[in-house]
Amino acid sequence: MTTASLADAPAETEFAAATYRKVFWRLVPFLMLLYVIAYLDRVNVGFAKLQMSGDLGFSETVFGLGAGLFFIGYFLFEVPSNILLHKLGARVWIARIMVTWGVISACFWFVETAWQFYALRFLLGLAEAGFYPGIILYITYWFPSHQRARIIAVFMAAIPVSGIFGGPLSGWIMDAFNGVGGHAGWQWMFLLEAAPAVLLGVVVFFYLDDRVRDAKWLNDEEKAQIARDIAADHQGKTSEASFGAVVRDPRIWAMAFIYFCIVMGQYGLTFWLPTLVKGSGVQGNLMIGLISAIPFLVAVVVMILCGRSADRMRERRWHLIVPALIGAVGFVISATAGSPLIGIVALSAAAAGVLTCSPLFWSLPTAFISGAAAASGIAIVNSVGNLAGFVSPYAIGALRDATQSTAAGMYMLAGMLTIAAIAIYLTPAKLVNR
Template identity: 85%
Template sequence: MTDATLPGATAATADFESRTYKKVFMRIVPFLMLLYVIAYLDRVNVGFAKLQMSGDLGFSETVFGLGAGLFFIGYFLFEVPSNILLHKLGARVWIARIMVTWGLVSACFWFVETPVQFYALRFLLGLAEAGFYPGIILYITYWFPSHRRARIIAVFMAAIPISGIFGNPLSGWIMDAFNGVAGHQGWQWMFVIEAIPAVILGVVVYFYLDDRISDAKWLTGDEKALLQREIAADQKGKVQEASLGSVVKDPRIWAMAFIYFCIVMGQYGLTFWLPTLVKGAGIQGNLMIGAVSAIPFLCAVVVMILCGRSADRMRERRWHLIIPALVASAGFVVSATTGSPLIGIIALSAAAAGVLTCSPLFWSLPTAFISGAAAAAGIAIINSVGNLAGFVSPYAIGALRDATQSTAAGMYMLAGSLAIGALAIYLTPAKLVNR
């Protein structure tokens, strides 16, 4: 081959690579997004149910906060074994099992009458869903190398704000439209109606997803070879095969878990309490509360995708996390101090954009230095420990609201957590994560 033919050959190779990854993206990522929209809606719709449920059942703010948080205790206990089983059994079998199980448990909230029943079902919902999110992150590493991953995960995790954009108004509408139908409350109908898609999609997963590149009948031989070659090259120098004990002893894993804990504090503080905060700003009616609650999530979608693209293009991870974390911290402070509903919604929008942007970009940090079986265990450990903040955050905010009759102390707590997380990210060596 002469030098004159090299540019054309290089251009053809780049075009083939681009078309192959676009094909993989379109086959996998929109479907995974749909699954996560349903998962996240079933996880946090209890925040909307609270608008009716607490009054109907006589639940205090502390009872609601504890129940909302108990989801993450069940999640924590089964997270690591669930992700290891996914790695061994395959994504389509295990994710299908997860979705059908959590759909059935979510529908059972119809029968809640006492705090103990509420606590038990939230705990069981966490057990059922454990392994879904880290399993999806692990699954993405099977198909996309590190330098493409931040953008892919950001697009996938746009499902969180999308679930808020559509799910909040939907939940509000169901609660208003179905309240009193057949003698039951709107929040009961909401739990059942929103659980049905999880069960249906769980069955679809089994037939739609492929466990690995070699199983994908929709790829040509050349496309499979390209993807496998890229993944193999990406895994060089990473920790791949490791015992659970060695992963647990790795200080980098625990540093990542601490950072993620700080981020999740802000994330679930926002998503569980946003409807209550919007109502407190003077917005009336469940449908209108849902519509206004969608505004911060609309802002978050745009910022998440733009930051993910920028992080991959620049191959820089730390500052793409630090800046959104500090913006979110400032947003929580302003929302707690302003007396203006308009400024409050703007501040909450900044907080949502910042904290929800941190979540997908964070996963580009640990997946830059672990893969394979080590990634299955490491991602699960990081996610399970980090998600304990999902217990701490709503419970602490509920207790602080009961103690102070104000949301300000809770918002300051979230702001401080994100600021500490930003500092921990800054102290992470750039050479470890910038790939």
């Protein structure tokens, strides 16, 4: 968007700004807390690997396959889950998701064989399917397009926040509880970190409102303001297309391809970061957790600043291209780092780049779809993109087994982020800069 068109854009009134601040503080911190718990349950398997692989005799390939199978279950149930959320309401459906994934995560306590590990990872993906795209869809009910990059960036700051707190917490549990009651530290970690998901699932049912009209904490004028803004925002977007029409829309598949490339980098980082830190010479699970928090600390600052900048300038593409390329460079340097310090700096750049891409990406598809089309479109993009969550850890594990080095895997991730940057550049600016 040019400087002139930005100047012509209608200014947000003080009443509207106050209304959206009220909505922000009511919803976004709570949704962020839910995602912290969700992401912790998703990636604590990376810390479990530090003990679990040795205890159960899992190879790098076996562990990578098990970690990735989560996303096969996720893929299969993603679209129907998001459609059900749109029909049944976020309150009931998100509560269901959280309780079921908490129960399944706790069941990792009982894993003894590779096939049990595979089955539970697959079921965990089925249980969680629909949570993330459901929250993205839910945000579109409350905030217009020009505010969403910032809102989604704050919400997705839960990913690095879960790394900042979850890494040290997981490491501490594994060290402190190892051998308690005759059970391994990784078993206690799965059990203790599953409990918050079940408890918060119950809270969701009573705290969230399905739609703006149901919010008793908003007065009639505030509801009318949001309704007008959302209605204006929907003009010119695809909203009531059938599922078949959404599937045939080439823009959806272009978005899915871009997201696949971004997610390759995201899960390559989150699943293998503890192993990379340990390989640099850091000893002790707690210390590995503390060092692993550094890249996430850098990422949380960068992603929020970039989200604010993207909304202020109403520009999307370059706010994605630059972080993607920075992430690619970070992965390349981490593969050739000659010291732990250089490695952590490089991984911090990689984390800042790839994790910043994830929230800003969602301002692209939600700029041209809304309503029922958004429910299925967002789910398609997210489910296809998250297949990279299967491919990435499995491919890195296989490359590590074949080469006895993580360098090839890091080069692969850098290449995927570079491809994403090229694809984003080829996306017409007029389609997404709103």
